[in-house]
Amino acid sequence: MNDSMHDTAMTPVFPGSEDAAGQRATLGVMGGGQLGRMFVHAAQRLGYFTAVLEPDPQSPAGLVSHHHIQTDYDDPAGLAQLAQLCQAITTEFENVPAQALQTLALTRPVAPSAAVVGIAQNRIEEKAHFMACADVSGVTCAPYAVIETPAQLQAVQDERADLLPGILKTARLGYDGKGQVRVGTADELAAAWAELGGVACVMEKMLPLTAECSVLVARGWDGQVVSFAPQRNVHVDGILAVTHAYEGNMPPALATRAREAAVSIAHHLGYVGVLCVEFFVVDDGSEHGGLVVNEMAPRPHNSGHYTLDACDASQFDLQVHAMAGLPLPQPRQHSPAIMLNLLGDVWFDASGQRREPDWSPVLSLPGMHLHLYGKLQARAGRKMGHLTITGPDVENVKTVARRAAGLLGLPGLDDI
Ligand code: ATP
Numbered sequence: 001m002n003d004s005m006h007d008t009a010m011t012p013v014f015p016g017s018e019d020a021a022g023q024r025a026t027l028g029v030m031g032g033g034q035l036g037r038m039f040v041h042a043a044q045r046l047g048y049f050t051a052v053l054e055p056d057p058q059s060p061a062g063l064v065s066h067h068h069i070q071t072d073y074d075d076p077a078g079l080a081q082l083a084q085l086c087q088a089i090t091t092e093f094e095n096v097p098a099q100a101l102q103t104l105a106l107t108r109p110v111a112p113s114a115a116v117v118g119i120a121q122n123r124i125e126e127k128a129h130f131m132a133c134a135d136v137s138g139v140t141c142a143p144y145a146v147i148e149t150p151a152q153l154q155a156v157q158d159e160r161a162d163l164l165p166g167i168l169k170t171a172r173l174g175y176d177g178k179g180q181v182r183v184g185t186a187d188e189l190a191a192a193w194a195e196l197g198g199v200a201c202v203m204e205k206m207l208p209l210t211a212e213c214s215v216l217v218a219r220g221w222d223g224q225v226v227s228f229a230p231q232r233n234v235h236v237d238g239i240l241a242v243t244h245a246y247e248g249n250m251p252p253a254l255a256t257r258a259r260e261a262a263v264s265i266a267h268h269l270g271y272v273g274v275l276c277v278e279f280f281v282v283d284d285g286s287e288h289g290g291l292v293v294n295e296m297a298p299r300p301h302n303s304g305h306y307t308l309d310a311c312d313a314s315q316f317d318l319q320v321h322a323m324a325g326l327p328l329p330q331p332r333q334h335s336p337a338i339m340l341n342l343l344g345d346v347w348f349d350a351s352g353q354r355r356e357p358d359w360s361p362v363l364s365l366p367g368m369h370l371h372l373y374g375k376l377q378a379r380a381g382r383k384m385g386h387l388t389i390t391g392p393d394v395e396n397v398k399t400v401a402r403r404a405a406g407l408l409g410l411p412g413l414d415d416i
């Protein structure tokens with residue numbers, strides 16, 4: 001798996017084609033969230049039929065797909081139906097049971113593979129992978145220790161004072177800052193591990209971040225790779241709030257290093273599909289700061305949504321191309337862009353009263369692209385949609401983004 005020599009050719013599934021049984025070319029996705037919805041839109045625009053496996057009858061992707069299989073992700077009958085309908089299958093969330101992808105792969109091309117999704121699902125394996133390819137990628141992760149047993153906890157308390165202050169993160173099922181506890185002392189570490197239920201964790205040193213960025217890579221069955229320039233990301237309360245996607249969003253030398261590192265991580269995994277690698281920029285006393293790899297998502301990523309409006313091929317287009325065995329064109333960004341996430345908070349006023357956001361002044365702004373995911377219930381912290389602002393130059397995009405943020409009360413733009 002870790003050797004691109006093992007890459008296998010795949011017979012392309014062309015859009016609009018029919019197989020011997022007269023079945024139209026259909027692409028499938030595990031999961032029905034907004035990433036699945038945008039995948040479905042991209043696949044349909046090319047002329048594919050689509051199938052979504054997702055238990056929620058009102059899911060963002062299920063609502064727009066030709067086929068919606070409403071079963072659990074590991075339901076044998078649902079998986080059999082998906083495999084029967086589709087010529088190639090992908091996933092839109094990393095916590096899909098790896099076993100389900102393995103089952104599908106018995107009869108259909110599945111990208112990314114169960115093996116790489118399994119690595120991305122587990123911070124311990126993920127970090128081990130990053131360290132294993134650090135020589136080639138040129139980046140390491142933050143100093144860390146694995147805590148799976150009381151003895152390991154004790155050893156970290158006794159011998160790894162260098163990790164304090166730090167963050168204890170569950171190995172599995174963390175997202176948007178969930179499953180994480182910040183700890184300042186050895187005693188707090190023990191309390192935090194108990195609070196997280198004594199599950200497998202990594203204890204990570206808290207680093208002095210000056211910025212965060214991510215890189216999207218698409219890699220085909222034949223090992224061909226294309227990538228986007230790094231995005232700079234601003235998180236608020238552990239959730240992505242703003243993505244800055246334009247030249248000069250970070251020092252060029254760091255951007256080049258991040259992009260090369262992401263590509264070599266994808267190669268080392270023998271990855272097929274779209275991969276997002278997240279990085280920290282840390283103050284290490286050097287001119288531009290140091291680069292540290294944080295985590296990866298085996299799918300398109302929130303920080304890549306700007307590619308829909310600012311690039312000639314989006315991360316979802318490339319996901320479709322990669323899984324279906326189509327050529328991967330190098331994407332070109334044609335406009336500077338800023339992406340602002342729309343969380344459910346926007347649907348509530350200061351007194352907690354539910355309201356419809358006032359879209360009219362927002363939609364009158366030039367270069368404004370509103371994306372809503374079709375979620376029926378707004379909740380605080382829930383990703384309901386996003387805005388991408390494109391424009392002729394960076395200053396223009398920043399001005400419009402500030403105006404939109406002011407109109408809707410969106411956070412994270414204080415630094416521009
Ligand atoms: P995601 O939604 O990206 O999956 P997550 O819950 O998996 O998030 P991380 O990406 O590990 O969690 O951490 C969330 C945020 O917390 C990071 O984007 C960063 O702002 C901060 N953070 C995490 N680890 C560190 C660290 N070692 N030092 C400093 N800040 C950190």
Ligand code: MG
Pocket residue numbers: 278294295
């Ligand atoms: Mg993250």
